[in-house]
Amino acid sequence: MTFAVMFYVIAIITLGSALMMVTSTNIFHSALLMLVSFLGIAAVFVLLQADFLAAAQVLVYAGAITVFVIFGIMFTMKGDARKTNRFSKNAIPAAVLSLILIVINAAMVLKTQWPVSSHAPLEETVSSVAELMLTKYVVAFEVTAVLLLIAMIGAIVIVKEVKKPS
């Protein structure tokens, strides 16, 4: 019962802030509402007993990505902040398409019989995640490390001011 109430409160906060992020015309408000939505997703992870993922979500999404996005907004914003985030001319088709897809997705999910296991969830997730990551998925782990390095170097190279030959 309390689980259900918590789920609905968190779901309403997450979906509501995501929806307000889309409809807000001030892009700075959009970024802050995206932050609320990410924190709501972290709370959903806590409900699903994935505590390490919840911490990673808060650190990476709510911390790093929001800071990145706000940096980008401040770099590219000009003029009146209240008009920085308008809809383009295909807003109505996009809204109709998204609504149809939401309904189709919900109907498909509710119609399907999922193979639910009655096994109790693990008490302690961090050590099992670490064990999987460093044994079975160690190649993917190393490739991800290389990818992050490449992304960092790539971002620096792309942003770096190109000196014009005088």
Added chain:
Amino acid sequence: MTAIMNIGLNHFLVLSGTLFFIGLFAVLSKKNVIAVLMGLEVMLSSVNINLIAFNRYTSPEILTGNVFAIFVIALAAAEVAVGLALIVAIYRQRKTAEVQDYDLLKW
């Protein structure tokens, strides 16, 4: 009533699907390129709910879904760094952050 109050896998899947399509709506309908990027982040993040929900309800004894979600988070961080670098580089050239003005490759 029990289907509504008894939270199971279905509820989390509907939540993550709805969040995904809200992100898709932002990607398709916004003018500002950073708003498009924000919609993309919400989409990536909602996929993680899906992975963790399946992990929790169909195979809670092995945490493969959690590991996959960690890889998705790392990819999202790399993607937003490179994406914003591209936006900043294009902004230097064209002095605009609106998607319809990014038409250099259009003929």
